[in-house]
Amino acid sequence: MTGPLVLDCRGMRCPLPVIELAKRIGDVPVQGLVRVIADDPAAATDVPAWCRMRGHEYAGPGEAVGDAPSYLVRRTR
Amino acid sequence: MWLAAVDEGWADPARLYGAARRARMLLDNAREVIASLLGAQPSEVSFTASGTQAVHQGVLGTARARRRAGRQIVASAVEHSAVLHAAAHSAGDDAGSPAAPRLVGVDRTGRVDPAEFAAAVDADTALACLQSANHEVGTVQPVDDVSEHCRDRGVPVFVDAAQTVGRQPVPRGWSVLAASAHKWGGPPGVGVLAVRRGTRWRSALPEDEREDGRVPGFGNLPGILAAASALHARAGEAEQLAARHRALVDRIRAEIPARVPDVEVVGDPDRRLPHLVTFSCLYVNGEALVGELDRAGFAVSSGSSCTASTLRPSHVLEAMGVLTHGNVRVSLSRDVTSADVDRFLDVVPQVVSRLRAEAGI
Numbered sequence: 001m002t003g004p005l006v007l008d009c010r011g012m013r014c015p016l017p018v019i020e021l022a023k024r025i026g027d028v029p030v031q032g033l034v035r036v037i038a039d040d041p042a043a044a045t046d047v048p049a050w051c052r053m054r055g056h057e058y059a060g061p062g063e064a065v066g067d068a069p070s071y072l073v074r075r076t077r
Numbered sequence: 078m079w080l081a082a083v084d085e086g087w088a089d090p091a092r093l094y095g096a097a098r099r100a101r102m103l104l105d106n107a108r109e110v111i112a113s114l115l116g117a118q119p120s121e122v123s124f125t126a127s128g129t130q131a132v133h134q135g136v137l138g139t140a141r142a143r144r145r146a147g148r149q150i151v152a153s154a155v156e157h158s159a160v161l162h163a164a165a166h167s168a169g170d171d172a173g174s175p176a177a178p179r180l181v182g183v184d185r186t187g188r189v190d191p192a193e194f195a196a197a198v199d200a201d202t203a204l205a206c207l208q209s210a211n212h213e214v215g216t217v218q219p220v221d222d223v224s225e226h227c228r229d230r231g232v233p234v235f236v237d238a239a240q241t242v243g244r245q246p247v248p249r250g251w252s253v254l255a256a257s258a259h260k261w262g263g264p265p266g267v268g269v270l271a272v273r274r275g276t277r278w279r280s281a282l283p284e285d286e287r288e289d290g291r292v293p294g295f296g297n298l299p300g301i302l303a304a305a306s307a308l309h310a311r312a313g314e315a316e317q318l319a320a321r322h323r324a325l326v327d328r329i330r331a332e333i334p335a336r337v338p339d340v341e342v343v344g345d346p347d348r349r350l351p352h353l354v355t356f357s358c359l360y361v362n363g364e365a366l367v368g369e370l371d372r373a374g375f376a377v378s379s380g381s382s383c384t385a386s387t388l389r390p391s392h393v394l395e396a397m398g399v400l401t402h403g404n405v406r407v408s409l410s411r412d413v414t415s416a417d418v419d420r421f422l423d424v425v426p427q428v429v430s431r432l433r434a435e436a437g438i
Binding site for chain 1: 382
């Protein structure tokens with residue numbers, strides 16, 4: 001089992017981190033994890049909202065990288 | 078109406094000469110008209126220089142009079158920023174550092190739970206703040222349920238009624254209420270502050286006799302007269318206008334998700350303001366969306382962070398946990414037509430799909 005796919009979205013403004021997530025979610029297998037590192041405050045709301053709207057699972061916050069929080073997403077379909 | 082108001086109401090109502098007495102009478106009439114439409118006594122109503130000033134004086138003055146009970150202010154997480162800033166200012170220390178109010182969260186529709194709100198209020202609470210309806214997503218709040226709990230604990234309730242006055246019946250349960258004339262089609266520069274008899278209130282500003290000691294300075298009488306006239310007219314057509322707006326908003330709420338993929342329409346579908354509709358489009362930049370719609374002739378607002386000077390998303394959308402980017406808030410004007418809505422419903426899908434294509438989606 002390898003670790004999650006990490007998307008470093010630091011410095012990106014909304015909606016770019018979510019666009020990146022949408023483009024790359026297909027790179028992990030179903031049940032695979034993506035970890036989005038994003039310092040835009042909108043990501044805290046928009047990553048879980050994207051999961052809900054697109055039918056994926058928001059798996060909670062990941063480890064922060066410096067000041068930048070990260071968000072875990074599980075591909076479910 | 079404005080010109081007649083300037084002709085008739087130029088004098089200072091605090092003076093004793095003829096034109097001043099005439100001005101006083103006009104001011105008293107305006108106060109009676111507005112009080113009756115708010116469900117208030119005329120003596121409870123004062124005019125301010127804006128809705129924001131009414132909020133400031135309402136929150137600060139009520140909290141000040143309750144200082145002995147405590148400093149803590151409880152507010153819904155989706156109050157207008159003017160309320161949250163006033164609450165933080167009031168609860169802060171004497172050196173001027175603000176202190177965050179105790180915020181009560183909302184559900185996905187933007188509504189507070191009355192029991193949860195009540196649980197946040199205790200005997201040390203100086204003041205509870207709850208809007209009549211949300212200014213960004215239109216959800217109506219359970220003010221009367223909340224105020225009942227607060228009354229039992231002896232805690233006054235500040236109601237920011239800016240969104241509903243002139244559109245919907247004003248909830249009964251306010252101790253202190255603020256409203257803004259331009260929201261009901263009146264002029265800018267007129268706000269209303271109402272303090273229910275029996276509610277303790279002490280001005281946070283230097284002493285001044287005007288407006289029963291609640292608002293300093295020579296008020297904008299022509300504006301006040303125009304505001305009263307506008308509210309009278311608006312209240313007379315409110316039901317009819319609300320029914321027309323509601324039908325158009327229902328259409329937008331149904332058609333946008335049918336025509337645009339990956340869209341979230343936000344706010345309570347039923348318990349809502351009649352004229353407001355808000356939705357968020359995945360992968361779309363809110364600023365670009367507002368700009369494109371503006372070019373197409375639609376003046377809309379957005380709660381997306383890219384449209385805010387702070388680069389933070391709307392605290393309302395955050396508190397609801399709904400998508401903050403690609404956000405559009407549509408407020409229907411009084412004379413909007415069904416054809417305007419048709420055109421809006423045609424333009425939005427084109428604009429969104431173009432912006433998504435540019436983003437590589």
